[in-house]
Amino acid sequence: MTEQSKAEAMAVADLEQVYDALAEAIDRAGEAHDRLFLTKLVLLLANRCGDRQAVLEAIDAALQDL
Protein backbone atom coordinates (compact mmCIF):
# COMPACT_ATOMS: atom_id res chain seq x y z
CA MET A 1 0.00 0.00 0.00
CA THR A 2 1.35 3.40 -0.83
CA GLU A 3 1.32 6.27 1.62
CA GLN A 4 -1.48 7.97 -0.23
CA SER A 5 -3.89 5.09 -0.49
CA LYS A 6 -3.40 4.42 3.21
CA ALA A 7 -4.33 7.99 3.99
CA GLU A 8 -7.39 7.73 1.79
CA ALA A 9 -8.43 4.65 3.67
CA MET A 10 -9.20 6.96 6.58
CA ALA A 11 -12.89 7.77 6.78
CA VAL A 12 -13.76 11.42 6.22
CA ALA A 13 -15.23 11.72 9.71
CA ASP A 14 -11.97 10.42 11.20
CA LEU A 15 -9.92 12.77 9.08
CA GLU A 16 -12.07 15.64 10.31
CA GLN A 17 -11.54 14.64 13.92
CA VAL A 18 -7.81 14.50 13.40
CA TYR A 19 -7.98 17.94 11.78
CA ASP A 20 -9.68 19.50 14.79
CA ALA A 21 -7.59 17.66 17.37
CA LEU A 22 -4.37 18.65 15.65
CA ALA A 23 -5.42 22.30 15.32
CA GLU A 24 -6.27 22.43 18.98
CA ALA A 25 -3.05 20.69 20.01
CA ILE A 26 -1.03 23.23 18.02
CA ASP A 27 -2.84 25.98 19.87
CA ARG A 28 -2.10 24.27 23.16
CA ALA A 29 1.57 23.89 22.28
CA GLY A 30 1.66 27.63 21.63
CA GLU A 31 3.64 29.47 18.99
CA ALA A 32 6.86 29.07 20.96
CA HIS A 33 6.66 25.28 20.75
CA ASP A 34 4.49 24.41 17.78
CA ARG A 35 7.39 23.38 15.53
CA LEU A 36 8.84 21.17 18.22
CA PHE A 37 5.44 19.65 18.84
CA LEU A 38 4.83 18.93 15.14
CA THR A 39 8.25 17.39 14.64
CA LYS A 40 7.78 15.14 17.65
CA LEU A 41 4.41 14.13 16.32
CA VAL A 42 5.84 13.12 12.95
CA LEU A 43 8.53 11.01 14.63
CA LEU A 44 5.94 9.32 16.80
CA LEU A 45 3.73 8.56 13.80
CA ALA A 46 6.73 7.36 11.78
CA ASN A 47 7.60 4.93 14.53
CA ARG A 48 4.01 3.69 14.66
CA CYS A 49 3.77 3.38 10.91
CA GLY A 50 7.01 1.37 10.89
CA ASP A 51 7.42 1.78 7.11
CA ARG A 52 10.53 3.80 6.36
CA GLN A 53 9.73 4.11 2.66
CA ALA A 54 6.23 5.39 3.33
CA VAL A 55 7.54 8.01 5.74
CA LEU A 56 10.16 9.22 3.27
CA GLU A 57 7.53 9.46 0.54
CA ALA A 58 5.29 11.46 2.84
CA ILE A 59 8.17 13.82 3.63
CA ASP A 60 8.64 14.43 -0.09
CA ALA A 61 4.94 14.99 -0.61
CA ALA A 62 4.82 17.46 2.25
CA LEU A 63 7.72 19.42 0.77
CA GLN A 64 5.76 20.11 -2.40
CA ASP A 65 3.86 23.36 -2.98
CA LEU A 66 5.11 25.10 0.16
Added chain:
Amino acid sequence: MHTPDSSPRASLYYDYKIHPFKPAPEQRGEQTRHPVAVVGAGPIGLALALDLARYGVASVVLEADVQVSEGSRAIVFTRRSMEILQQVGVAERMMEDALPWRSGNSIYRGQRVFRMEAPYDPDDRYQPMHNLQQQYLEQYLVEQCEQQSLIELRWGTRFVELLRNDDQVELLLDTPEGEYSLQADWLVACDGARSPVRSQLGLRMDGASYTGNFVIADIKIDIDLPTERLAFFDPDWNPGNTVLMHREPHGIWRLDYQLPAGETPEQALQPESLYGRIQAQLDMVGIDAPWQLDWCSVYSARAMTLPDYRHNRVLFAGDAAHMLPIFGVRGANTGLQDSQNLAWKLAARIQGWGGDVLLNSYSHERVGAAREIIEEAGKSTRFMTPPSNGYRLLRDATLSLSLSQPFVGPLFHWRTSRAHDYLDSPLNSGDKADNGPLTGAPLQNIRLAESDYLFDHLGGAFYLMLFAERPLDEPGLQLLQQRLQQEGVPFEIVQICRDLEQNDWPLLADPDGRIAAKYGAADGSALLARPDQHLCARWSQLDLDRVEKAIRIALGKSN
Protein backbone atom coordinates in the same frame (compact mmCIF):
# COMPACT_ATOMS: atom_id res chain seq x y z
CA MET B 1 -45.07 57.08 15.84
CA HIS B 2 -43.69 54.48 13.46
CA THR B 3 -42.77 56.02 10.09
CA PRO B 4 -41.43 53.36 7.75
CA ASP B 5 -39.25 54.51 4.88
CA SER B 6 -41.65 54.70 1.95
CA SER B 7 -39.24 55.56 -0.83
CA PRO B 8 -38.56 52.50 -2.96
CA ARG B 9 -35.12 51.04 -2.29
CA ALA B 10 -32.51 51.50 -5.02
CA SER B 11 -31.69 48.52 -7.21
CA LEU B 12 -30.25 47.96 -10.67
CA TYR B 13 -32.51 45.01 -11.42
CA TYR B 14 -35.42 44.94 -9.00
CA ASP B 15 -38.38 47.35 -8.95
CA TYR B 16 -39.39 47.83 -5.35
CA LYS B 17 -43.11 48.24 -4.87
CA ILE B 18 -44.44 50.16 -1.87
CA HIS B 19 -47.26 48.49 0.07
CA PRO B 20 -48.79 51.43 1.88
CA PHE B 21 -49.93 51.17 5.46
CA LYS B 22 -53.69 50.83 5.87
CA PRO B 23 -55.41 51.49 9.18
CA ALA B 24 -56.30 48.26 10.98
CA PRO B 25 -59.82 47.33 12.07
CA GLU B 26 -58.53 47.60 15.66
CA GLN B 27 -57.80 51.29 15.01
CA ARG B 28 -61.48 51.80 14.20
CA GLY B 29 -62.40 50.26 17.52
CA GLU B 30 -63.13 46.76 16.23
CA GLN B 31 -61.66 44.10 18.49
CA THR B 32 -61.02 40.67 17.07
CA ARG B 33 -59.10 37.80 18.53
CA HIS B 34 -56.88 36.48 15.73
CA PRO B 35 -56.00 32.79 15.80
CA VAL B 36 -52.38 33.54 14.87
CA ALA B 37 -50.32 36.71 14.73
CA VAL B 38 -47.06 36.47 12.80
CA VAL B 39 -44.48 39.19 13.38
CA GLY B 40 -42.28 39.70 10.31
CA ALA B 41 -43.07 39.32 6.62
CA GLY B 42 -39.68 37.90 5.67
CA PRO B 43 -39.61 34.63 3.75
CA ILE B 44 -40.30 32.60 6.87
CA GLY B 45 -43.28 34.57 8.21
CA LEU B 46 -44.88 34.66 4.78
CA ALA B 47 -44.32 30.96 4.09
CA LEU B 48 -45.74 30.12 7.51
CA ALA B 49 -48.91 32.17 6.93
CA LEU B 50 -49.44 30.44 3.59
CA ASP B 51 -48.81 27.04 5.08
CA LEU B 52 -51.29 27.70 7.93
CA ALA B 53 -53.89 28.76 5.37
CA ARG B 54 -53.60 25.33 3.73
CA TYR B 55 -55.16 23.92 6.90
CA GLY B 56 -57.76 26.69 7.03
CA VAL B 57 -56.06 28.64 9.82
CA ALA B 58 -56.32 32.42 9.49
CA SER B 59 -53.41 34.66 10.41
CA VAL B 60 -52.46 38.29 10.53
CA VAL B 61 -48.91 39.13 9.43
CA LEU B 62 -47.36 42.28 10.91
CA GLU B 63 -44.49 43.89 9.04
CA ALA B 64 -42.63 47.04 10.07
CA ASP B 65 -41.45 47.87 6.56
CA VAL B 66 -43.58 48.70 3.51
CA GLN B 67 -41.44 46.85 0.96
CA VAL B 68 -39.51 43.61 0.57
CA SER B 69 -35.93 42.84 1.60
CA GLU B 70 -33.17 45.32 0.93
CA GLY B 71 -30.64 43.68 -1.38
CA SER B 72 -30.58 40.08 -2.51
CA ARG B 73 -29.57 38.55 0.87
CA ALA B 74 -30.41 34.84 0.57
CA ILE B 75 -29.74 33.80 -3.01
CA VAL B 76 -29.38 30.01 -2.89
CA PHE B 77 -32.41 27.81 -2.29
CA THR B 78 -32.07 24.08 -1.86
CA ARG B 79 -34.17 21.33 -3.32
CA ARG B 80 -35.88 20.88 0.02
CA SER B 81 -36.76 24.57 0.09
CA MET B 82 -38.22 24.30 -3.39
CA GLU B 83 -40.30 21.32 -2.26
CA ILE B 84 -41.58 23.33 0.69
CA LEU B 85 -42.25 26.34 -1.52
CA GLN B 86 -44.10 24.08 -3.94
CA GLN B 87 -46.49 23.21 -1.12
CA VAL B 88 -47.26 26.88 -0.51
CA GLY B 89 -47.67 27.57 -4.21
CA VAL B 90 -44.70 29.68 -5.29
CA ALA B 91 -42.16 27.16 -6.60
CA GLU B 92 -43.35 27.31 -10.18
CA ARG B 93 -43.10 31.06 -10.16
CA MET B 94 -39.58 30.86 -8.75
CA MET B 95 -38.49 28.38 -11.37
CA GLU B 96 -39.25 30.88 -14.13
CA ASP B 97 -36.11 32.84 -13.24
CA ALA B 98 -34.13 30.72 -10.79
CA LEU B 99 -30.82 29.26 -11.94
CA PRO B 100 -30.52 25.60 -10.98
CA TRP B 101 -27.06 24.21 -10.20
CA ARG B 102 -25.17 21.53 -8.35
CA SER B 103 -21.40 21.92 -8.62
CA GLY B 104 -18.93 23.56 -6.31
CA ASN B 105 -15.32 24.38 -7.13
CA SER B 106 -12.48 25.22 -4.80
CA ILE B 107 -9.65 27.16 -6.38
CA TYR B 108 -6.18 27.62 -4.94
CA ARG B 109 -3.16 29.16 -6.66
CA GLY B 110 -5.08 29.28 -9.91
CA GLN B 111 -5.83 25.56 -9.84
CA ARG B 112 -9.13 23.89 -9.23
CA VAL B 113 -8.15 21.67 -6.32
CA PHE B 114 -11.54 20.27 -5.47
CA ARG B 115 -14.78 19.91 -7.33
CA MET B 116 -17.88 18.37 -5.94
CA GLU B 117 -21.27 17.72 -7.37
CA ALA B 118 -24.24 17.55 -5.09
CA PRO B 119 -26.11 14.34 -5.88
CA TYR B 120 -29.12 14.64 -8.12
CA ASP B 121 -31.67 11.86 -8.34
CA PRO B 122 -33.85 11.75 -11.48
CA ASP B 123 -36.78 11.10 -9.13
CA ASP B 124 -36.38 14.64 -7.83
CA ARG B 125 -38.32 17.45 -9.43
CA TYR B 126 -35.78 20.05 -8.34
CA GLN B 127 -32.04 20.33 -8.69
CA PRO B 128 -29.93 20.47 -5.51
CA MET B 129 -29.64 24.27 -5.64
CA HIS B 130 -31.42 27.25 -7.21
CA ASN B 131 -30.20 30.81 -7.26
CA LEU B 132 -32.72 33.61 -7.00
CA GLN B 133 -32.61 36.87 -5.10
CA GLN B 134 -34.60 36.96 -1.87
CA GLN B 135 -36.71 39.94 -3.04
CA TYR B 136 -38.32 37.76 -5.70
CA LEU B 137 -39.09 34.97 -3.26
CA GLU B 138 -40.65 37.51 -0.90
CA GLN B 139 -42.60 39.17 -3.71
CA TYR B 140 -44.04 35.85 -4.88
CA LEU B 141 -44.96 34.91 -1.32
CA VAL B 142 -46.60 38.31 -0.80
CA GLU B 143 -48.59 37.94 -4.02
CA GLN B 144 -49.66 34.47 -2.97
CA CYS B 145 -50.76 35.82 0.45
CA GLU B 146 -52.77 38.53 -1.28
CA GLN B 147 -54.72 35.79 -3.08
CA GLN B 148 -55.50 34.10 0.18
CA SER B 149 -58.51 35.43 2.12
CA LEU B 150 -57.29 33.79 5.33
CA ILE B 151 -54.19 35.97 5.44
CA GLU B 152 -54.17 39.60 6.40
CA LEU B 153 -50.87 41.30 5.66
CA ARG B 154 -50.38 44.53 7.61
CA TRP B 155 -47.51 46.61 6.26
CA GLY B 156 -45.96 49.50 8.14
CA THR B 157 -46.92 47.90 11.42
CA ARG B 158 -44.16 47.55 13.98
CA PHE B 159 -44.27 45.19 16.93
CA VAL B 160 -43.39 47.17 20.05
CA GLU B 161 -44.25 45.15 23.10
CA LEU B 162 -45.67 41.84 24.22
CA LEU B 163 -48.38 42.82 26.68
CA ARG B 164 -49.64 39.35 27.51
CA ASN B 165 -48.55 35.76 27.05
CA ASP B 166 -50.87 33.65 29.21
CA ASP B 167 -54.04 32.06 27.87
CA GLN B 168 -53.69 34.37 24.85
CA VAL B 169 -51.23 36.95 23.60
CA GLU B 170 -51.62 40.67 23.28
CA LEU B 171 -49.24 42.82 21.27
CA LEU B 172 -48.65 46.51 21.27
CA LEU B 173 -48.11 47.71 17.70
CA ASP B 174 -47.00 51.05 16.31
CA THR B 175 -48.08 52.45 12.94
CA PRO B 176 -48.02 55.70 10.97
CA GLU B 177 -51.39 56.38 12.58
CA GLY B 178 -50.34 55.59 16.11
CA GLU B 179 -50.34 52.59 18.40
CA TYR B 180 -52.93 49.90 18.92
CA SER B 181 -53.07 46.58 20.62
CA LEU B 182 -53.83 43.30 18.93
CA GLN B 183 -55.21 40.13 20.50
CA ALA B 184 -54.32 36.67 19.27
CA ASP B 185 -54.29 33.10 20.48
CA TRP B 186 -50.76 32.49 19.24
CA LEU B 187 -47.79 34.59 18.24
CA VAL B 188 -45.11 33.37 15.87
CA ALA B 189 -41.98 35.50 15.91
CA CYS B 190 -40.48 35.55 12.42
CA ASP B 191 -38.94 38.94 13.01
CA GLY B 192 -35.42 38.14 11.90
CA ALA B 193 -31.95 38.02 13.40
CA ARG B 194 -32.48 40.98 15.71
CA SER B 195 -35.91 39.71 16.77
CA PRO B 196 -37.57 42.34 18.95
CA VAL B 197 -39.90 39.62 20.27
CA ARG B 198 -36.89 37.65 21.44
CA SER B 199 -35.44 40.70 23.21
CA GLN B 200 -38.82 41.43 24.79
CA LEU B 201 -38.85 37.99 26.34
CA GLY B 202 -35.23 38.48 27.42
CA LEU B 203 -34.15 35.28 25.67
CA ARG B 204 -30.54 34.46 24.95
CA MET B 205 -29.16 32.40 22.12
CA ASP B 206 -26.31 30.03 22.72
CA GLY B 207 -23.46 29.25 20.36
CA ALA B 208 -20.52 31.07 18.90
CA SER B 209 -19.68 34.18 16.96
CA TYR B 210 -16.74 33.82 14.62
CA THR B 211 -14.17 36.49 14.09
CA GLY B 212 -14.19 36.63 10.28
CA ASN B 213 -16.17 39.40 8.61
CA PHE B 214 -17.28 39.11 5.02
CA VAL B 215 -18.25 41.76 2.52
CA ILE B 216 -21.22 40.71 0.43
CA ALA B 217 -21.45 42.59 -2.84
CA ASP B 218 -23.84 42.19 -5.76
CA ILE B 219 -22.57 43.52 -9.05
CA LYS B 220 -24.23 43.80 -12.43
CA ILE B 221 -21.86 42.25 -14.89
CA ASP B 222 -21.88 39.95 -17.87
CA ILE B 223 -19.72 36.92 -17.08
CA ASP B 224 -19.81 33.88 -19.24
CA LEU B 225 -19.38 31.26 -16.54
CA PRO B 226 -21.80 28.50 -15.58
CA THR B 227 -23.90 28.61 -12.43
CA GLU B 228 -21.62 26.91 -9.94
CA ARG B 229 -20.13 27.85 -6.65
CA LEU B 230 -16.62 29.24 -6.90
CA ALA B 231 -14.51 29.43 -3.76
CA PHE B 232 -11.07 31.02 -4.02
CA PHE B 233 -8.66 30.35 -1.20
CA ASP B 234 -5.76 32.61 -0.32
CA PRO B 235 -5.89 34.74 -3.48
CA ASP B 236 -2.90 37.02 -4.07
CA TRP B 237 -5.00 40.15 -3.63
CA ASN B 238 -6.45 38.96 -0.31
CA PRO B 239 -3.78 36.71 1.25
CA GLY B 240 -4.91 34.06 3.68
CA ASN B 241 -8.58 34.86 3.11
CA THR B 242 -11.45 33.36 1.15
CA VAL B 243 -13.55 34.73 -1.71
CA LEU B 244 -16.80 33.25 -3.01
CA MET B 245 -18.59 33.90 -6.29
CA HIS B 246 -22.15 32.94 -7.21
CA ARG B 247 -24.16 33.67 -10.31
CA GLU B 248 -27.57 35.22 -9.71
CA PRO B 249 -30.34 35.71 -12.27
CA HIS B 250 -30.94 39.11 -13.89
CA GLY B 251 -27.29 39.63 -14.83
CA ILE B 252 -26.04 39.86 -11.26
CA TRP B 253 -23.07 38.17 -9.57
CA ARG B 254 -22.54 37.82 -5.86
CA LEU B 255 -19.03 38.27 -4.51
CA ASP B 256 -18.30 37.47 -0.89
CA TYR B 257 -14.86 38.22 0.41
CA GLN B 258 -13.35 38.04 3.79
CA LEU B 259 -11.90 41.15 5.37
CA PRO B 260 -8.30 41.27 6.50
CA ALA B 261 -8.10 40.81 10.27
CA GLY B 262 -8.66 44.00 12.23
CA GLU B 263 -10.48 45.87 9.47
CA THR B 264 -13.84 47.39 10.46
CA PRO B 265 -17.01 47.07 8.38
CA GLU B 266 -16.97 50.86 7.84
CA GLN B 267 -13.46 50.72 6.41
CA ALA B 268 -14.38 47.78 4.22
CA LEU B 269 -17.39 49.55 2.72
CA GLN B 270 -15.40 52.65 1.75
CA PRO B 271 -15.92 52.92 -2.02
CA GLU B 272 -12.20 52.95 -2.70
CA SER B 273 -11.56 49.71 -0.86
CA LEU B 274 -14.73 48.09 -2.14
CA TYR B 275 -14.24 48.90 -5.82
CA GLY B 276 -10.53 48.10 -5.71
CA ARG B 277 -11.11 44.68 -4.19
CA ILE B 278 -13.95 43.70 -6.47
CA GLN B 279 -11.81 44.71 -9.45
CA ALA B 280 -8.87 42.73 -8.06
CA GLN B 281 -11.04 39.64 -7.81
CA LEU B 282 -12.37 40.09 -11.36
CA ASP B 283 -8.82 40.62 -12.62
CA MET B 284 -7.71 37.43 -10.95
CA VAL B 285 -10.47 35.44 -12.65
CA GLY B 286 -9.52 37.16 -15.92
CA ILE B 287 -12.71 39.14 -16.45
CA ASP B 288 -12.45 42.60 -17.92
CA ALA B 289 -16.16 43.32 -18.46
CA PRO B 290 -17.54 46.59 -17.09
CA TRP B 291 -19.60 46.31 -13.92
CA GLN B 292 -21.76 48.32 -11.54
CA LEU B 293 -22.31 47.81 -7.85
CA ASP B 294 -25.90 47.05 -6.89
CA TRP B 295 -25.81 46.36 -3.14
CA CYS B 296 -23.29 45.55 -0.47
CA SER B 297 -23.20 44.72 3.17
CA VAL B 298 -20.91 43.23 5.81
CA TYR B 299 -21.73 39.87 7.30
CA SER B 300 -20.13 38.15 10.26
CA ALA B 301 -20.47 34.44 10.78
CA ARG B 302 -22.49 33.42 13.80
CA ALA B 303 -23.72 30.00 14.75
CA MET B 304 -26.30 30.41 17.48
CA THR B 305 -29.72 29.14 18.42
CA LEU B 306 -32.32 29.71 21.06
CA PRO B 307 -32.39 26.60 23.24
CA ASP B 308 -36.20 26.53 23.07
CA TYR B 309 -38.45 27.79 20.27
CA ARG B 310 -41.59 27.73 22.36
CA HIS B 311 -42.42 30.08 25.20
CA ASN B 312 -46.00 29.34 26.16
CA ARG B 313 -48.01 30.93 23.31
CA VAL B 314 -45.02 32.47 21.56
CA LEU B 315 -43.12 30.43 18.98
CA PHE B 316 -39.92 31.35 17.16
CA ALA B 317 -38.98 30.49 13.59
CA GLY B 318 -36.31 31.48 11.07
CA ASP B 319 -33.53 33.92 11.94
CA ALA B 320 -35.43 34.97 15.05
CA ALA B 321 -34.79 31.46 16.38
CA HIS B 322 -31.27 30.90 15.04
CA MET B 323 -28.45 32.68 13.28
CA LEU B 324 -26.43 30.50 10.98
CA PRO B 325 -23.30 31.12 8.92
CA ILE B 326 -23.88 31.84 5.26
CA PHE B 327 -21.43 29.14 4.22
CA GLY B 328 -23.59 26.30 3.06
CA VAL B 329 -26.66 28.46 2.41
CA ARG B 330 -28.28 27.74 5.73
CA GLY B 331 -30.16 30.90 6.69
CA ALA B 332 -33.35 30.96 4.70
CA ASN B 333 -33.28 27.25 3.86
CA THR B 334 -33.28 26.28 7.51
CA GLY B 335 -36.04 28.77 8.28
CA LEU B 336 -38.30 27.35 5.59
CA GLN B 337 -37.99 23.95 7.22
CA ASP B 338 -38.97 25.55 10.54
CA SER B 339 -42.10 27.03 9.04
CA GLN B 340 -43.07 23.77 7.40
CA ASN B 341 -42.54 21.86 10.64
CA LEU B 342 -44.53 24.38 12.66
CA ALA B 343 -47.50 25.03 10.36
CA TRP B 344 -49.27 21.69 10.63
CA LYS B 345 -48.58 21.38 14.34
CA LEU B 346 -49.96 24.81 15.13
CA ALA B 347 -52.95 24.15 12.88
CA ALA B 348 -53.55 20.81 14.62
CA ARG B 349 -53.30 22.42 18.04
CA ILE B 350 -55.68 25.24 17.09
CA GLN B 351 -58.23 22.98 15.41
CA GLY B 352 -58.02 20.38 18.13
CA TRP B 353 -56.79 17.43 16.09
CA GLY B 354 -53.37 17.61 17.69
CA GLY B 355 -52.26 17.86 21.29
CA ASP B 356 -50.41 20.71 22.92
CA VAL B 357 -47.18 18.70 23.12
CA LEU B 358 -46.99 18.86 19.33
CA LEU B 359 -45.70 22.38 19.75
CA ASN B 360 -42.99 21.13 22.08
CA SER B 361 -42.02 18.63 19.42
CA TYR B 362 -41.61 21.54 17.00
CA SER B 363 -39.03 23.00 19.34
CA HIS B 364 -37.43 19.62 19.98
CA GLU B 365 -37.08 18.76 16.30
CA ARG B 366 -36.01 22.15 15.05
CA VAL B 367 -33.61 23.04 17.87
CA GLY B 368 -32.06 19.63 17.19
CA ALA B 369 -31.78 20.52 13.51
CA ALA B 370 -30.23 23.91 14.31
CA ARG B 371 -27.67 22.31 16.61
CA GLU B 372 -26.73 19.78 13.97
CA ILE B 373 -26.37 22.56 11.40
CA ILE B 374 -24.28 24.61 13.81
CA GLU B 375 -21.98 21.64 14.31
CA GLU B 376 -21.59 21.20 10.55
CA ALA B 377 -21.40 24.87 9.78
CA GLY B 378 -18.76 25.22 12.46
CA LYS B 379 -16.49 22.95 10.45
CA SER B 380 -16.93 24.96 7.25
CA THR B 381 -16.48 28.19 9.16
CA ARG B 382 -13.28 26.96 10.83
CA PHE B 383 -11.96 26.15 7.37
CA MET B 384 -13.09 29.37 5.68
CA THR B 385 -12.13 31.69 8.54
CA PRO B 386 -9.70 29.84 10.82
CA PRO B 387 -10.27 31.04 14.39
CA SER B 388 -6.75 30.38 15.74
CA ASN B 389 -3.17 29.77 14.77
CA GLY B 390 -3.67 26.00 14.92
CA TYR B 391 -6.70 26.05 12.64
CA ARG B 392 -4.94 28.41 10.26
CA LEU B 393 -1.95 26.06 9.99
CA LEU B 394 -4.24 23.10 9.37
CA ARG B 395 -6.17 25.02 6.72
CA ASP B 396 -2.97 26.19 5.01
CA ALA B 397 -1.52 22.68 5.14
CA THR B 398 -4.71 21.31 3.59
CA LEU B 399 -4.56 23.90 0.81
CA SER B 400 -0.93 23.12 0.10
CA LEU B 401 -1.58 19.37 0.07
CA SER B 402 -4.64 19.81 -2.11
CA LEU B 403 -2.40 20.54 -5.11
CA SER B 404 -1.03 16.99 -5.07
CA GLN B 405 -3.02 14.90 -2.55
CA PRO B 406 -6.69 14.36 -3.40
CA PHE B 407 -7.40 12.78 -0.02
CA VAL B 408 -7.73 16.22 1.56
CA GLY B 409 -10.61 17.17 -0.77
CA PRO B 410 -13.41 16.44 1.72
CA LEU B 411 -11.76 18.79 4.21
CA PHE B 412 -12.90 21.70 2.04
CA HIS B 413 -16.31 21.10 3.58
CA TRP B 414 -18.46 21.84 0.66
CA ARG B 415 -21.57 21.11 2.63
CA THR B 416 -24.91 22.67 2.16
CA SER B 417 -28.17 22.88 3.93
CA ARG B 418 -30.15 19.67 3.80
CA ALA B 419 -33.35 18.41 5.29
CA HIS B 420 -32.89 17.24 8.84
CA ASP B 421 -33.92 13.70 9.77
CA TYR B 422 -36.02 13.82 12.93
CA LEU B 423 -34.65 10.47 14.05
CA ASP B 424 -35.21 10.96 17.77
CA SER B 425 -38.56 12.69 17.45
CA PRO B 426 -41.17 11.87 20.09
CA LEU B 427 -43.62 11.63 17.17
CA ASN B 428 -41.93 8.54 15.71
CA SER B 429 -43.05 4.98 16.24
CA GLY B 430 -43.36 1.68 14.33
CA ASP B 431 -40.70 -0.76 13.17
CA LYS B 432 -37.10 0.00 12.34
CA ALA B 433 -36.26 0.49 8.67
CA ASP B 434 -33.87 -2.02 7.14
CA ASN B 435 -33.76 -0.09 3.88
CA GLY B 436 -35.07 3.15 2.50
CA PRO B 437 -35.65 6.37 4.38
CA LEU B 438 -35.38 6.14 8.16
CA THR B 439 -38.30 6.99 10.38
CA GLY B 440 -38.10 10.74 10.88
CA ALA B 441 -36.49 11.40 7.50
CA PRO B 442 -38.23 13.31 4.71
CA LEU B 443 -40.04 11.35 2.04
CA GLN B 444 -38.22 10.65 -1.19
CA ASN B 445 -39.84 12.21 -4.24
CA ILE B 446 -40.77 9.89 -7.11
CA ARG B 447 -41.04 10.73 -10.78
CA LEU B 448 -44.36 9.29 -11.91
CA ALA B 449 -44.41 10.57 -15.48
CA GLU B 450 -43.12 13.46 -17.54
CA SER B 451 -43.38 16.47 -15.20
CA ASP B 452 -45.46 14.51 -12.72
CA TYR B 453 -43.98 13.73 -9.33
CA LEU B 454 -45.23 12.19 -6.09
CA PHE B 455 -44.83 15.46 -4.19
CA ASP B 456 -47.04 17.27 -6.73
CA HIS B 457 -49.93 15.24 -5.34
CA LEU B 458 -49.24 15.69 -1.65
CA GLY B 459 -51.10 18.26 0.42
CA GLY B 460 -51.28 19.07 4.10
CA ALA B 461 -52.27 15.62 5.34
CA PHE B 462 -51.00 12.42 6.83
CA TYR B 463 -50.38 9.85 4.13
CA LEU B 464 -50.50 6.14 4.71
CA MET B 465 -48.47 4.57 1.92
CA LEU B 466 -49.34 0.95 1.29
CA PHE B 467 -47.19 -1.32 -0.84
CA ALA B 468 -48.89 -4.36 -2.32
CA GLU B 469 -49.42 -6.49 -5.37
CA ARG B 470 -52.83 -4.97 -6.02
CA PRO B 471 -55.04 -2.41 -4.28
CA LEU B 472 -56.24 -3.58 -0.88
CA ASP B 473 -59.94 -3.94 -0.48
CA GLU B 474 -60.04 -3.72 3.26
CA PRO B 475 -63.14 -2.17 4.88
CA GLY B 476 -61.10 -1.39 8.01
CA LEU B 477 -59.03 1.08 6.01
CA GLN B 478 -62.02 3.13 4.97
CA LEU B 479 -63.42 3.06 8.48
CA LEU B 480 -60.13 4.34 9.84
CA GLN B 481 -60.04 7.11 7.26
CA GLN B 482 -63.61 8.12 8.03
CA ARG B 483 -63.00 8.10 11.77
CA LEU B 484 -59.91 10.26 11.47
CA GLN B 485 -61.54 12.67 9.07
CA GLN B 486 -64.46 13.04 11.47
CA GLU B 487 -61.99 14.11 14.13
CA GLY B 488 -60.62 16.64 11.68
CA VAL B 489 -57.36 14.79 11.05
CA PRO B 490 -56.37 15.21 7.40
CA PHE B 491 -55.54 11.65 6.39
CA GLU B 492 -55.13 10.07 2.96
CA ILE B 493 -54.20 6.64 1.71
CA VAL B 494 -51.86 6.05 -1.22
CA GLN B 495 -51.49 2.57 -2.61
CA ILE B 496 -48.42 1.59 -4.57
CA CYS B 497 -49.13 -1.59 -6.50
CA ARG B 498 -47.03 -3.81 -8.70
CA ASP B 499 -50.01 -5.18 -10.53
CA LEU B 500 -51.33 -1.87 -11.89
CA GLU B 501 -50.93 -0.62 -15.43
CA GLN B 502 -51.48 3.08 -14.90
CA ASN B 503 -51.24 5.70 -12.22
CA ASP B 504 -54.61 6.82 -11.01
CA TRP B 505 -54.00 8.88 -7.88
CA PRO B 506 -54.10 7.73 -5.10
CA LEU B 507 -53.25 4.46 -6.81
CA LEU B 508 -49.70 4.31 -8.17
CA ALA B 509 -48.45 1.69 -10.58
CA ASP B 510 -45.09 0.24 -9.64
CA PRO B 511 -44.66 -2.66 -12.10
CA ASP B 512 -40.90 -2.90 -11.74
CA GLY B 513 -40.88 -2.31 -7.97
CA ARG B 514 -38.85 0.88 -8.35
CA ILE B 515 -40.90 2.90 -5.85
CA ALA B 516 -40.92 0.04 -3.36
CA ALA B 517 -37.15 -0.27 -3.64
CA LYS B 518 -36.68 3.46 -3.05
CA TYR B 519 -38.72 3.16 0.11
CA GLY B 520 -37.18 -0.08 1.26
CA ALA B 521 -40.68 -1.53 1.17
CA ALA B 522 -41.88 -5.04 0.38
CA ASP B 523 -45.34 -6.39 -0.38
CA GLY B 524 -47.47 -5.64 2.63
CA SER B 525 -45.28 -2.81 3.99
CA ALA B 526 -46.92 0.35 5.20
CA LEU B 527 -45.38 3.77 5.76
CA LEU B 528 -46.91 6.74 7.51
CA ALA B 529 -45.90 10.28 6.54
CA ARG B 530 -46.72 13.45 8.44
CA PRO B 531 -48.19 16.52 6.78
CA ASP B 532 -44.68 17.98 6.45
CA GLN B 533 -43.62 14.95 4.38
CA HIS B 534 -41.49 13.37 7.09
CA LEU B 535 -41.92 9.68 7.83
CA CYS B 536 -43.18 9.03 11.35
CA ALA B 537 -43.72 5.27 11.26
CA ARG B 538 -43.29 2.21 9.09
CA TRP B 539 -44.24 -1.43 9.37
CA SER B 540 -43.31 -4.49 7.40
CA GLN B 541 -46.93 -5.63 7.72
CA LEU B 542 -49.99 -3.41 7.76
CA ASP B 543 -51.83 -3.49 11.08
CA LEU B 544 -54.62 -0.93 11.34
CA ASP B 545 -54.51 -0.75 15.14
CA ARG B 546 -50.85 0.08 15.02
CA VAL B 547 -51.45 2.68 12.29
CA GLU B 548 -54.07 4.37 14.39
CA LYS B 549 -51.82 4.32 17.42
CA ALA B 550 -48.95 5.80 15.40
CA ILE B 551 -51.17 8.63 14.23
CA ARG B 552 -52.13 9.41 17.82
CA ILE B 553 -48.46 9.43 18.77
CA ALA B 554 -47.65 11.70 15.83
CA LEU B 555 -50.44 14.01 16.92
CA GLY B 556 -49.19 14.21 20.49
CA LYS B 557 -52.39 12.57 21.67
CA SER B 558 -51.19 9.22 22.85
CA ASN B 559 -51.69 9.88 26.53
